[in-house]
Amino acid sequence: MPLASQPAGRRERNKQQKLDRITAAARELFAERGVDEVTTQEIADKADIGAGTLFLYAKTKGELLLLVQNSTYADALAQGKSEAASLADLLDAVMAILRPVVECNRKQIDNGRTYLREIIFGDPEEPHHRDAIGMTVQTEKAIAEVLQRDERVSADDAATLAHIVSAIMFVSMAATINIAKPVDEIVAEIKDQVRVLLPK
Structure with missing residues:
Protein backbone atom coordinates (compact mmCIF):
# COMPACT_ATOMS: atom_id res chain seq x y z
CA MET A 1 0.00 0.00 0.00
CA PRO A 2 1.45 3.43 -0.91
CA LEU A 3 2.47 5.52 2.06
CA ALA A 4 0.11 8.39 1.17
CA SER A 5 -2.96 6.15 1.21
CA GLN A 6 -2.27 4.48 4.57
CA PRO A 7 -4.68 5.51 7.31
CA ALA A 8 -3.33 7.76 10.02
CA GLY A 9 -2.05 5.97 13.09
CA ARG A 10 -3.75 6.17 16.46
CA ARG A 11 -1.27 8.73 17.76
CA GLU A 12 -1.87 11.03 14.78
CA ARG A 13 -5.65 10.62 15.07
CA ASN A 14 -5.48 11.46 18.79
CA LYS A 15 -3.38 14.55 18.07
CA GLN A 16 -5.83 15.69 15.38
CA GLN A 17 -8.81 15.10 17.67
CA LYS A 18 -7.18 17.18 20.41
CA LEU A 19 -6.38 19.93 17.94
CA ASP A 20 -9.98 19.89 16.71
CA ARG A 21 -11.28 20.13 20.30
CA ILE A 22 -8.89 22.98 21.10
CA THR A 23 -9.88 24.86 17.94
CA ALA A 24 -13.60 24.38 18.61
CA ALA A 25 -13.26 25.45 22.26
CA ALA A 26 -11.20 28.53 21.41
CA ARG A 27 -13.54 29.48 18.54
CA GLU A 28 -16.60 29.27 20.79
CA LEU A 29 -15.09 31.15 23.74
CA PHE A 30 -13.46 33.84 21.59
CA ALA A 31 -16.75 34.41 19.73
CA GLU A 32 -18.70 34.67 22.99
CA ARG A 33 -16.37 36.94 24.96
CA GLY A 34 -13.45 38.04 22.81
CA VAL A 35 -9.86 36.87 22.95
CA ASP A 36 -8.85 39.28 25.72
CA GLU A 37 -11.53 38.03 28.12
CA VAL A 38 -10.75 34.31 27.77
CA THR A 39 -7.98 32.45 29.61
CA THR A 40 -5.98 29.59 28.22
CA GLN A 41 -7.14 27.51 31.23
CA GLU A 42 -10.78 28.03 30.18
CA ILE A 43 -9.94 26.84 26.67
CA ALA A 44 -8.11 23.79 28.04
CA ASP A 45 -11.04 22.97 30.34
CA LYS A 46 -13.58 23.32 27.53
CA ALA A 47 -11.41 21.15 25.24
CA ASP A 48 -11.10 18.59 28.08
CA ILE A 49 -7.31 18.62 28.09
CA GLY A 50 -4.62 19.80 30.48
CA ALA A 51 -3.12 23.28 30.18
CA GLY A 52 0.26 21.70 29.47
CA THR A 53 -1.21 19.79 26.54
CA LEU A 54 -2.79 22.98 25.20
CA PHE A 55 0.63 24.64 25.10
CA LEU A 56 1.94 21.85 22.88
CA TYR A 57 -0.50 23.06 20.21
CA ALA A 58 -0.33 26.82 20.81
CA LYS A 59 1.96 28.64 23.23
Whole structure:
Protein backbone atom coordinates (compact mmCIF):
# COMPACT_ATOMS: atom_id res chain seq x y z
CA MET A 1 0.00 0.00 0.00
CA PRO A 2 1.45 3.43 -0.91
CA LEU A 3 2.47 5.52 2.06
CA ALA A 4 0.11 8.39 1.17
CA SER A 5 -2.96 6.15 1.21
CA GLN A 6 -2.27 4.48 4.57
CA PRO A 7 -4.68 5.51 7.31
CA ALA A 8 -3.33 7.76 10.02
CA GLY A 9 -2.05 5.97 13.09
CA ARG A 10 -3.75 6.17 16.46
CA ARG A 11 -1.27 8.73 17.76
CA GLU A 12 -1.87 11.03 14.78
CA ARG A 13 -5.65 10.62 15.07
CA ASN A 14 -5.48 11.46 18.79
CA LYS A 15 -3.38 14.55 18.07
CA GLN A 16 -5.83 15.69 15.38
CA GLN A 17 -8.81 15.10 17.67
CA LYS A 18 -7.18 17.18 20.41
CA LEU A 19 -6.38 19.93 17.94
CA ASP A 20 -9.98 19.89 16.71
CA ARG A 21 -11.28 20.13 20.30
CA ILE A 22 -8.89 22.98 21.10
CA THR A 23 -9.88 24.86 17.94
CA ALA A 24 -13.60 24.38 18.61
CA ALA A 25 -13.26 25.45 22.26
CA ALA A 26 -11.20 28.53 21.41
CA ARG A 27 -13.54 29.48 18.54
CA GLU A 28 -16.60 29.27 20.79
CA LEU A 29 -15.09 31.15 23.74
CA PHE A 30 -13.46 33.84 21.59
CA ALA A 31 -16.75 34.41 19.73
CA GLU A 32 -18.70 34.67 22.99
CA ARG A 33 -16.37 36.94 24.96
CA GLY A 34 -13.45 38.04 22.81
CA VAL A 35 -9.86 36.87 22.95
CA ASP A 36 -8.85 39.28 25.72
CA GLU A 37 -11.53 38.03 28.12
CA VAL A 38 -10.75 34.31 27.77
CA THR A 39 -7.98 32.45 29.61
CA THR A 40 -5.98 29.59 28.22
CA GLN A 41 -7.14 27.51 31.23
CA GLU A 42 -10.78 28.03 30.18
CA ILE A 43 -9.94 26.84 26.67
CA ALA A 44 -8.11 23.79 28.04
CA ASP A 45 -11.04 22.97 30.34
CA LYS A 46 -13.58 23.32 27.53
CA ALA A 47 -11.41 21.15 25.24
CA ASP A 48 -11.10 18.59 28.08
CA ILE A 49 -7.31 18.62 28.09
CA GLY A 50 -4.62 19.80 30.48
CA ALA A 51 -3.12 23.28 30.18
CA GLY A 52 0.26 21.70 29.47
CA THR A 53 -1.21 19.79 26.54
CA LEU A 54 -2.79 22.98 25.20
CA PHE A 55 0.63 24.64 25.10
CA LEU A 56 1.94 21.85 22.88
CA TYR A 57 -0.50 23.06 20.21
CA ALA A 58 -0.33 26.82 20.81
CA LYS A 59 1.96 28.64 23.23
CA THR A 60 -0.15 31.80 23.59
CA LYS A 61 -3.69 33.06 23.19
CA GLY A 62 -2.46 34.91 20.11
CA GLU A 63 -1.44 31.61 18.55
CA LEU A 64 -4.80 30.12 19.47
CA LEU A 65 -6.54 33.02 17.76
CA LEU A 66 -4.39 32.50 14.66
CA LEU A 67 -5.37 28.83 14.69
CA VAL A 68 -9.07 29.72 14.85
CA GLN A 69 -9.05 32.63 12.41
CA ASN A 70 -6.84 31.00 9.77
CA SER A 71 -9.50 28.46 8.83
CA THR A 72 -12.15 31.20 8.61
CA TYR A 73 -9.81 33.32 6.49
CA ALA A 74 -9.18 30.36 4.16
CA ASP A 75 -12.92 29.86 3.66
CA ALA A 76 -13.45 33.58 3.03
CA LEU A 77 -10.64 33.69 0.47
CA ALA A 78 -12.00 30.64 -1.36
CA GLN A 79 -15.43 32.29 -1.51
CA GLY A 80 -13.95 35.56 -2.79
CA LYS A 81 -11.87 33.88 -5.48
CA SER A 82 -14.90 31.96 -6.67
CA GLU A 83 -17.01 35.12 -6.91
CA ALA A 84 -14.22 37.08 -8.62
CA ALA A 85 -13.85 34.46 -11.34
CA SER A 86 -17.17 35.44 -12.93
CA LEU A 87 -16.70 39.23 -12.80
CA ALA A 88 -15.22 41.05 -15.79
CA ASP A 89 -14.70 44.44 -14.14
CA LEU A 90 -11.30 44.52 -12.39
CA LEU A 91 -12.43 46.63 -9.45
CA ASP A 92 -15.51 44.49 -8.89
CA ALA A 93 -13.40 41.32 -9.06
CA VAL A 94 -10.80 42.64 -6.61
CA MET A 95 -13.53 43.71 -4.21
CA ALA A 96 -15.20 40.29 -4.54
CA ILE A 97 -11.98 38.80 -3.18
CA LEU A 98 -11.65 41.33 -0.37
CA ARG A 99 -15.23 41.58 0.89
CA PRO A 100 -15.48 38.06 2.43
CA VAL A 101 -12.08 38.58 4.09
CA VAL A 102 -13.31 41.84 5.64
CA GLU A 103 -16.56 40.16 6.71
CA CYS A 104 -14.78 37.30 8.46
CA ASN A 105 -12.37 39.71 10.15
CA ARG A 106 -15.24 41.89 11.44
CA LYS A 107 -17.40 39.11 12.93
CA GLN A 108 -15.87 39.88 16.31
CA ILE A 109 -14.05 43.19 15.87
CA ASP A 110 -11.60 42.89 18.79
CA ASN A 111 -10.66 39.37 17.71
CA GLY A 112 -10.21 40.56 14.13
CA ARG A 113 -7.96 43.43 15.14
CA THR A 114 -5.92 41.15 17.43
CA TYR A 115 -5.58 38.67 14.56
CA LEU A 116 -4.17 41.39 12.30
CA ARG A 117 -1.74 42.44 15.05
CA GLU A 118 -0.61 38.83 15.46
CA ILE A 119 -0.02 38.52 11.70
CA ILE A 120 2.12 41.65 11.66
CA PHE A 121 3.98 41.32 14.95
CA GLY A 122 3.76 37.62 15.79
CA ASP A 123 6.58 35.10 15.80
CA PRO A 124 7.25 34.15 12.14
CA GLU A 125 8.70 30.80 13.30
CA GLU A 126 5.40 29.80 14.90
CA PRO A 127 3.40 27.49 12.57
CA HIS A 128 0.01 29.22 12.96
CA HIS A 129 1.67 32.55 12.24
CA ARG A 130 3.30 31.09 9.13
CA ASP A 131 -0.12 29.85 8.03
CA ALA A 132 -1.61 33.32 8.51
CA ILE A 133 1.20 34.91 6.50
CA GLY A 134 0.58 32.26 3.84
CA MET A 135 -3.07 33.34 3.69
CA THR A 136 -2.07 36.96 3.08
CA VAL A 137 0.29 35.81 0.32
CA GLN A 138 -2.52 33.78 -1.25
CA THR A 139 -4.80 36.82 -1.08
CA GLU A 140 -2.23 38.97 -2.84
CA LYS A 141 -1.69 36.27 -5.46
CA ALA A 142 -5.45 36.10 -6.13
CA ILE A 143 -5.60 39.90 -6.51
CA ALA A 144 -2.56 39.90 -8.81
CA GLU A 145 -4.17 37.25 -11.01
CA VAL A 146 -7.26 39.45 -11.38
CA LEU A 147 -5.15 42.50 -12.20
CA GLN A 148 -3.26 40.60 -14.88
CA ARG A 149 -6.49 40.19 -16.82
CA ASP A 150 -5.62 43.67 -18.08
CA GLU A 151 -2.83 43.06 -20.57
CA ARG A 152 -1.30 46.45 -19.75
CA VAL A 153 -0.45 45.22 -16.25
CA SER A 154 2.79 43.23 -16.03
CA ALA A 155 3.24 40.41 -13.55
CA ASP A 156 5.61 42.56 -11.46
CA ASP A 157 3.23 45.52 -11.43
CA ALA A 158 0.30 43.24 -10.57
CA ALA A 159 2.23 41.81 -7.60
CA THR A 160 3.16 45.30 -6.38
CA LEU A 161 -0.40 46.59 -6.77
CA ALA A 162 -1.77 43.51 -4.98
CA HIS A 163 0.62 44.16 -2.08
CA ILE A 164 -0.61 47.77 -1.85
CA VAL A 165 -4.26 46.61 -1.97
CA SER A 166 -3.53 44.15 0.84
CA ALA A 167 -1.98 46.94 2.93
CA ILE A 168 -5.03 49.15 2.33
CA MET A 169 -7.32 46.35 3.49
CA PHE A 170 -5.24 45.66 6.62
CA VAL A 171 -5.10 49.32 7.65
CA SER A 172 -8.82 49.84 7.02
CA MET A 173 -9.72 46.80 9.13
CA ALA A 174 -7.27 47.57 11.94
CA ALA A 175 -7.61 51.35 12.27
CA THR A 176 -9.02 52.47 15.60
CA ILE A 177 -11.02 55.16 13.82
CA ASN A 178 -12.92 52.40 12.00
CA ILE A 179 -13.76 50.32 15.09
CA ALA A 180 -17.49 51.09 15.02
CA LYS A 181 -17.90 51.10 11.24
CA PRO A 182 -19.98 48.31 9.70
CA VAL A 183 -18.59 46.03 7.00
CA ASP A 184 -20.23 48.00 4.16
CA GLU A 185 -18.44 51.20 5.20
CA ILE A 186 -15.08 49.45 5.54
CA VAL A 187 -15.52 47.86 2.11
CA ALA A 188 -16.53 51.21 0.58
CA GLU A 189 -13.44 52.86 2.09
CA ILE A 190 -11.19 50.14 0.65
CA LYS A 191 -12.91 50.35 -2.74
CA ASP A 192 -12.43 54.12 -2.96
CA GLN A 193 -8.70 53.69 -2.40
CA VAL A 194 -8.27 50.68 -4.68
CA ARG A 195 -10.12 52.46 -7.50
CA VAL A 196 -7.35 55.05 -7.89
CA LEU A 197 -4.68 52.34 -8.16
CA LEU A 198 -6.21 50.46 -11.06
CA PRO A 199 -5.39 51.20 -14.70
CA LYS A 200 -7.88 53.52 -16.41
